[in-house]
Amino acid sequence: MSDETDTELFEVMYNCRAMRRLKPDPVPEALLTRLIEAGNQAPSGSNRQGARWIVVQDSEQKSKLAALNKKAVDAYVGPQSGRPSELPHQSTEKRQRMLQAVLWQAEHLAEIPALIIACHQFDTPVSAGEAARAAGSVWPGIQNLLLAARALGLGAAPTTLGLVDRDAAKEVLQLPPDMEAFCLIPVGYPMGNFGPVTRQPVAETLRWDRWT
Ligand SMILES: Cc1cc2nc3c(=O)[nH]c(=O)nc-3n(C[C@H](O)[C@H](O)[C@H](O)COP(=O)(O)O)c2cc1C
Numbered sequence: 001m002s003d004e005t006d007t008e009l010f011e012v013m014y015n016c017r018a019m020r021r022l023k024p025d026p027v028p029e030a031l032l033t034r035l036i037e038a039g040n041q042a043p044s045g046s047n048r049q050g051a052r053w054i055v056v057q058d059s060e061q062k063s064k065l066a067a068l069n070k071k072a073v074d075a076y077v078g079p080q081s082g083r084p085s086e087l088p089h090q091s092t093e094k095r096q097r098m099l100q101a102v103l104w105q106a107e108h109l110a111e112i113p114a115l116i117i118a119c120h121q122f123d124t125p126v127s128a129g130e131a132a133r134a135a136g137s138v139w140p141g142i143q144n145l146l147l148a149a150r151a152l153g154l155g156a157a158p159t160t161l162g163l164v165d166r167d168a169a170k171e172v173l174q175l176p177p178d179m180e181a182f183c184l185i186p187v188g189y190p191m192g193n194f195g196p197v198t199r200q201p202v203a204e205t206l207r208w209d210r211w212t
Contacts, residue, residue: 019155020105022188038148042141066109069162073106125177155190
């Protein structure tokens with residue numbers, strides 16, 4: 001890999017923010033397929049390659065998923081949710097801005113051109129606990145997809161609230177009993193600008209050899 005390619009990869013990685021405000025303009029299916037191809041390159045436990053992708057463009061299907069997401073977002077913003085109003089690394093003002101974007105997305109989800117659902121297919125039906133353990137074989141693909149979207153100038157964000165009602169989501173997506181949905185990724189052309197992510201410095205998150 002050349003130095004130039006390395007630079008581009010890091011550039012994309014450091015500028016891959018959750019983009020929630022997206023235009024309704026359609027995204028060509030060839031681009032959506034490229035995202036899935038990028039997701040497909042990710043590793044999986046025992047190389048099982050159980051990740052499966054559903055690209056939802058149908059208005060009726062998007063509306064049903066938007067309704068599930070809205071219900072979960074309403075609970076998330078409600079007084080009982082336990083959601084912190086600030087974090088050590090995120091001020092109240094920044095969290096408010098994020099919340100506004102989450103609310104915008106909840107209102108407009110059905111207008112976003114594509115909702116990509118990252119799933120996993122098992123050999124047999126599994127319990128919620130067993131399904132959760134497969135997350136590590138789905139999320140690397142999701143991150144690949146997000147990076148590919150950023151590289152192609154598409155906005156995207158990983159979301160899980162719309163899938164909280166597991167049975168309802170499975171019914172909408174007509175998943176067979178051996179399949180589980182893990183993440184809903186709205187994809188479209190961004191309304192705003194791409195920009196750098198803000199993360200804690202490694203001084204906070206890195207220790208060498210042992211933690212204490
Ligand atoms: C496991 C997981 C679940 C998430 N669920 C949601 C969600 O349901 N709705 C949403 O708007 N964003 C969701 N996000 C996006 C996060 O809020 C976002 O990655 C985080 O705020 C950092 O944002 P930034 O990359 O723009 O800095 C989720 C992210 C992850 C990794």
